[in-house]
Amino acid sequence: MKMRGAKAMLESLKREGVDVMFGIPGGSVIPLYDEIYDSDIRTLLMRHEQAAAHAADGYARVSGDVGVCISTSGPGATNLVTGIATAFLDSSPIVAFTGQVPRSMIGKDSFQEADSVGITMPITKHNFQFYSVEEIPYTIKKAFKIARSGRPGPVLIDVPKDVQEKEADMKFPKDVDIKGYNPNVTGHPKQIKKAVDLLLSAQRPIALVGGGVIISGASKELMDFVEMLGLPVVTSLMGKGAFPEDHPLALGMIGMHGRKAGNFAISDADVIIAIGCRFSDRTTGNVNCFAPEAQLIHVDIEAAEIGKNVPCHVPVVGDAKQVLKEMIKIAAVKAKKHPEWTAKVKQFKKEFQPKMDYDDVPLMPQRVIKEIMEVISGDDIVVTEVGQCQMWAAHFLSRTKSRTFISSGGLGTMGFGFPAAIGAKIAKPERNVIDIAGDGSFMMNCQELATTVVEDVPVVVAVMNNHYLGMVRQWQELFFDRRYSGVDLGEVPDYLKLADAFGANGIRVEKPGDIREAVKEAFDSGRPTVIDFVVKRESNIFPMVPPGGCLKDIIEG
Amino acid sequence: MEREHVLVALVEDEPGVMQRISGMFTRRHFNIDTISVGHTEKEGLSRMTITFWGDDKKAEQIIKQLNKIIEVVKVTIMESDSIQRELALIKISTPDENARREIVQYANIFRAKIVDVGKDSMIVEVTGNSGKVDAFVKLVNPFGVKELAITGVTAMSRGSKPQENGK
Ligand SMILES: Cc1ncc(C[n+]2csc(CCOP(=O)(O)OP(=O)(O)O)c2C)c(N)n1
Ligand SMILES: [Mg+2]
Numbered sequence: 068m069k070m071r072g073a074k075a076m077l078e079s080l081k082r083e084g085v086d087v088m089f090g091i092p093g094g095s096v097i098p099l100y101d102e103i104y105d106s107d108i109r110t111l112l113m114r115h116e117q118a119a120a121h122a123a124d125g126y127a128r129v130s131g132d133v134g135v136c137i138s139t140s141g142p143g144a145t146n147l148v149t150g151i152a153t154a155f156l157d158s159s160p161i162v163a164f165t166g167q168v169p170r171s172m173i174g175k176d177s178f179q180e181a182d183s184v185g186i187t188m189p190i191t192k193h194n195f196q197f198y199s200v201e202e203i204p205y206t207i208k209k210a211f212k213i214a215r216s217g218r219p220g221p222v223l224i225d226v227p228k229d230v231q232e233k234e235a236d237m238k239f240p241k242d243v244d245i246k247g248y249n250p251n252v253t254g255h256p257k258q259i260k261k262a263v264d265l266l267l268s269a270q271r272p273i274a275l276v277g278g279g280v281i282i283s284g285a286s287k288e289l290m291d292f293v294e295m296l297g298l299p300v301v302t303s304l305m306g307k308g309a310f311p312e313d314h315p316l317a318l319g320m321i322g323m324h325g326r327k328a329g330n331f332a333i334s335d336a337d338v339i340i341a342i343g344c345r346f347s348d349r350t351t352g353n354v355n356c357f358a359p360e361a362q363l364i365h366v367d368i369e370a371a372e373i374g375k376n377v378p379c380h381v382p383v384v385g386d387a388k389q390v391l392k393e394m395i396k397i398a399a400v401k402a403k404k405h406p407e408w409t410a411k412v413k414q415f416k417k418e419f420q421p422k423m424d425y426d427d428v429p430l431m432p433q434r435v436i437k438e439i440m441e442v443i444s445g446d447d448i449v450v451t452e453v454g455q456c457q458m459w460a461a462h463f464l465s466r467t468k469s470r471t472f473i474s475s476g477g478l479g480t481m482g483f484g485f486p487a488a489i490g491a492k493i494a495k496p497e498r499n500v501i502d503i504a505g506d507g508s509f510m511m512n513c514q515e516l517a518t519t520v521v522e523d524v525p526v527v528v529a530v531m532n533n534h535y536l537g538m539v540r541q542w543q544e545l546f547f548d549r550r551y552s553g554v555d556l557g558e559v560p561d562y563l564k565l566a567d568a569f570g571a572n573g574i575r576v577e578k579p580g581d582i583r584e585a586v587k588e589a590f591d592s593g594r595p596t597v598i599d600f601v602v603k604r605e606s607n608i609f610p611m612v613p614p615g616g617c618l619k620d621i622i623e624g
Numbered sequence: 625m626e627r628e629h630v631l632v633a634l635v636e637d638e639p640g641v642m643q644r645i646s647g648m649f650t651r652r653h654f655n656i657d658t659i660s661v662g663h664t665e666k667e668g669l670s671r672m673t674i675t676f677w678g679d680d681k682k683a684e685q686i687i688k689q690l691n692k693i694i695e696v697v698k699v700t701i702m703e704s705d706s707i708q709r710e711l712a713l714i715k716i717s718t719p720d721e722n723a724r725r726e727i728v729q730y731a732n733i734f735r736a737k738i739v740d741v742g743k744d745s746m747i748v749e750v751t752g753n754s755g756k757v758d759a760f761v762k763l764v765n766p767f768g769v770k771e772l773a774i775t776g777v778t779a780m781s782r783g784s785k786p787q788e789n790g791k
Contacts (some may be wrong), residue, residue, distance in 0.1 A: 188644055189651050193694045198639075213694060246636055247697040371688035374681070 068238075072200045073102040073231040076164070079207035080108060082239060085135050087111070087126065087493055089119040090306040093139020094179060098231035111493070111522050114514040116143050118486035120150020120553055121512070123161045123615060125490030128473045129448060131284070133160045134490060140166040141179030142473050144225075145186065149480060151221045151581050152190040156477025157305060158282060160219035162210050163187075167196065169229035183225045192220030197227060200235035208243045217250025218369040219282060235435045239337065254385030254393060262340065262364040262381045263397045266296065269338035271408045274298045275321070278305030278476070279343015279367060280387050281469045286310065288391035289342070295395065297404040298340070299412045301329040303350045306343070307472040312465035318416060319465070322350040323612045324458040327419035330610075332412050335356050340364040343387045346376040347477065356617035360575030421463055426579055429603045432456070432531050436463040438582035439501065439529060442590075446497040450492045452484035452508030454538035456531045458608040460503040482511030488526040489519060499590045502526045506556055507536045509597075516569035519595035528587040530562055533604050541607050544615075545622070562599035572596035628657070629683045630702040630779050633672045634664065636695040644693050644744050644747045645672065654678070658710075658776030669697065675779045700781070708779045712757045713739070714748045717768035727764060745770060753777075 070078070076099060080088075085420045088110045092100040092623040103110050110575060116138040123134030138147050144165035154161045168177040184194050193213050195206050210222040266272050274293055280286065286309055293300055293316055300310045301321045312319055319326035321333055344350065347542050351357040354377055364381040365373045373382040383390055425431035436459050443449070445467045451457040451474040466472040475483040488502040502509075511565065519526055531537075536554040544550050566573030572594045576585045582600070589596035609624035635641050642661065649656050657675045664671045676686065681699065690699045702708065718724040727746065730740055736750035750760045754777060761772065 184640060185643065188640070188647055196639075245694065248694050369692070371685070371692055373688075375685060375688075 068283075069234055069236050070236050070343055071098070071232060072197070072203055073099045073101070075200075075203040075225070075235075075237045076207065076231070077102050077106050077108065078237070079204045079239065080135065083207070083211045084132065085200045088135040088137055089113050089126075089490065090137030090145060091116050091119060091139070092137070093143050094297075095140040095168060095228045096137060096164070096226070096231070098228065099137070099164070099226070106113050110137070110369070111518060113486070114517050115147035115512060117150050118394055118489070118515045120147045120163060120516070121153065121160065121480075121483050121486035122490035122493070123163070123279060124150060124154040124483075125450065125473055125487030126158045126494045127154070127159045127161055127490070128487070129470050130489040130494035131282075131470065132573060133162055135162050135164070137164045138166065139179065140168055140183070141181045144181055144183040148186065148190065149478075151187055151223065153475050153478045153480045153483055154221040155190045155192070157475065158219050158243070158278060159221070160214040161221045162214050163221060163223045165223060165225050165445055167225045167227040168197075170227045171229070173227065178377045182611040183223065186508060187223045191223050192223070192226070194223040194384050196225040197230045200230050200233045201237070203230070204237055207341050208240055209245055210244065212243060213611065217248075218279075251370070252368065252386040252389055254366065254390040256385045256393070258381060258383045259390060259503075262366070262383055263394050265362060265364060265381055266298075266338055266340055267398070267401055267403060270405060270442050271336050272298055272338045272405070273294065273333055273336040274300045275333060275339055275341040275344055276300055276302045276306040276309045277342065277344020278303070278309075279308060280309040283341075283343060283368075283387035284469070285342075285388035285391050288375050288388055288395065288467050292391050292395050292398065295398055295402045295590075297409055299332055299409070301325075301333055303344045303347065304476045307461060307474075308466040308469050311467035313467055318412065320461055321618065323352065323614075324462050324608055324610065325612075325618070326421070326462065327610050327621055328412070328415035329416050329417075330612070330621065333361075334617070334619050335362045338362050338364065339367065342366045342391070343368070345369075345372045348376075351377065351520055352612045352618040352620075353615055423463055427603060428578055429601050430576070430579060430582070432459045432602050432606055433463055434579050435529070435531065435582055435600050435602065436460060436503070438579075439503070439586055440464050442583055442586045443501065446471065447501070448495060449490075450474070450484045450488040450500065450502045452504040453479045453481045453506040454508060454536065455533070455541060455606075455608045456505035456508065456537070458538070459531065462608065464503070476526075481505070481508040483508075485509060485512050485526070485528055485568075488525050488528070489515060489596060492524050492526045499527070501529055501586070504528050504530045505537060506530050506532045506534060510556075510560075513565065516566065516571050516595060516597070520570045525593050525595050527586070528597050529586070530597060531602050532562065532599050533606065534558060535604060538603070538608070544605070544607070545611075560599050566597040569599065573599065575599040575601065577601045626677060626679050628674065628675060628677055630675050630706070630708060630777060631683075631687065632700050632702060632779055633690055633696055634698045635670050635672060636697060637668050638672045638695050641670070641693075641695045645690065648689055648693065649686075652685075652689060654682065658680050658774075660776035660778045662778070671745065673776070675777050702779045702781060706779050706781045708777050709751055710754055710757045710777050711749065711751045711775045712761065713773045714750065714761060714764060714769055715745055715771035716748060716764050717745050717770055719744060723767050726786065727767060730760070732762055736760060
């Protein structure tokens, strides 16, 4: 089939099942946008490329499909970088297309030329540049295959302008072979058996669940397995939602701002089965005193994660769902429970209930989270920004389902939440989407209010307005003698006026009794809404494990 | 225990593959001691030999991180009994006839070759494992080494079995 490169790109995208993209055009992608003009793929015009990447990422995290974003060359491509790195650290599958100067101009420091492939090499799972017109369908096929299989991640394709314009005879392959890429899905049976035996010999076993369980779609298998063995479950930030946090075996998130019960339980465990998690320092605390008595079983599709940060006793390389299925088969025959340990864990849970029912004015953030939690349903989607706001949400807001808690875990990107919420709402328009935001973070991408209004994407931004870069202020309060340096955001902006300027809905809440109504009103309005929650300026997020501390060294505030 | 490791990576001959590999080493603070690259018996596949210093845990991480790179087809650690060779070209000052004669004698002992002779210098080519090459360079150093080029290690395991290509 003879066609222009740009047309072949859209044809390939359709064949990959893409029906929505996020981007901003520019000189080097005008031919592509010219094809988009006739295409039935919906392409949202964002107001910043960073937001386009986050929106694609949010879309991917909620839908489980690949998210797609587009930028022009040079500054467009460099603006994508933060979004790509964010997706990379959280293993989120996006494909980013960056325009590039025509092939004949490459290497000449041409107008808006940047080495997008070189710049994004360390923050993509893989990246490509089209060298020919004919390769387009093959390379796009490869890109999607790499992005979505194994441990997912971002893939970038750099698209010289002339490749978009030239015609060629196109063949669209059903599948492509990538020689050096063959992710190992099936766990080794011997390792699986060894793992189950070790678990069965344990006195104080525990499961540590990461984002891999969500990506793998293994929540059901996880449930069957831990119920069978009576395993208490803790999660990383990325694992939130993989296991219902209201389940009797659930101890919630562990780590720097984890639940005390979880931090204590994992510290006392003698065997840990970690599934799809990478032992980030925010999860483990000081690794030298992380679960000092435990032997570790580590199930991960990425062999390089095993033994990277903590020593592993039984490695199992494979897909979480497949491995858990096999483990269930073996464990079903010999399952045993641990009444003493279970009782102890229950005791932890009872003793360390988080307190949320504050009546203070200005508002306590815990109370805001509590009310939001009570308004939303299990299917609704909570997205977060980064800072105290993120940790208030992660710590206090229980989630029960996969892909309903979306947060920048690895990179901790302020400004992620709002555009990711846009992607989330596009993926699941029938669900409520709320971004638990800090004022500082929201300001980093608040220009996207324009996108939500023009494209009619009714997401709700709940600004925990403390007029501070609160998380940094908290560290300065605790560890730097309250010398508040570079954290005071002042009394601006007026969020009602800001929302109004974009044609969005704005609500201010000052009293605890008004929180619930405001959230309901925001959802019911069917319009993009900013809720300005006036919270106590110097409120803190506790419990906290100080940096470098062990998971049991908890500061309570 | 820290020691020298030698590994061989078969990689697809794509643009940027060197950058991906060296970038991974830099980014993760793994240091490369030597690296050498060339063609293989198969078209489209290149072979890299990389040597680095570290304990076994580090070696394991390096292998795993290399395997993550899409173009890396196969990584093998070379055992200590494998064949390991470097080639050095050494431009040595030869101020007088005596020096010239002595260097030729050393070259013979090391089975090195004299590949160029100038008015007051000569170029010697020596091949062998790193120890041998280092020893030769040390030996001729007193004459004055004007220029030294070493390829870095290339390696192959013994026996009839080739390094398979396929992860
Ligand atoms: C892009 C970016 N810049 C800087 C930081 C460092 N940082 C982490 S939390 C934080 C404060 C966030 O402030 P805000 O969004 O108001 O949330 P709060 O902590 O006040 O709830 C900062 C500056 C970051 N994580 N990301
Ligand atoms: Mg703030």
